[in-house]
Amino acid sequence: MILIDVDYNQLLSRLTGRRTCPTCGRIYNVHLQPPRVAETCDLDGSRLVTREDDSDAVIRERLTAYEQQTRPVAEYYRRSGRLVWVDGSMPVDQVTEHVFQEIERHGVITAEGG
Ligand SMILES: [Zn+2]
Numbered sequence: 380m381i382l383i384d385v386d387y388n389q390l391l392s393r394l395t396g397r398r399t400c401p402t403c404g405r406i407y408n409v410h411l412q413p414p415r416v417a418e419t420c421d422l423d424g425s426r427l428v429t430r431e432d433d434s435d436a437v438i439r440e441r442l443t444a445y446e447q448q449t450r451p452v453a454e455y456y457r458r459s460g461r462l463v464w465v466d467g468s469m470p471v472d473q474v475t476e477h478v479f480q481e482i483e484r485h486g487v488i489t490a491e492g493g
Pocket residue numbers: 400401402403404405420421422423424425
């Protein structure tokens with residue numbers, strides 16, 4: 380099992396910062412990948428929206444579900460020595476690279492949790 384560990388507040392700002400274009404579906408992040416004009420799609424000028432499942436309340440709910448349901452599973456794998464920890468605070472391409480390195484090293488298969 381690979382655990383991609385991200386600081387709670389950092390994760391919250393990544394998720395709540397997400398904006399979607401209702402016309403072309405392009406995804407932005409007001410913190411990490413903002414559009415050139417605030418709240419406006421670079422490609423077609425549509426007003427960006429926050430999806431229902433990116434709202435603060437829904438995200439907190441998802442993170443709570445993670446704590447209650449997924450963390451105990453991670454703990455089980457950690458105790459049996461089969462948990463691989465990856466630092467999720469790095470930029471996305473570096474996280475991806477580390478995950479693939481670990482898969483190559485251990486020959487593990489990943490499943491998404493949370
Ligand atoms: Zn668009």
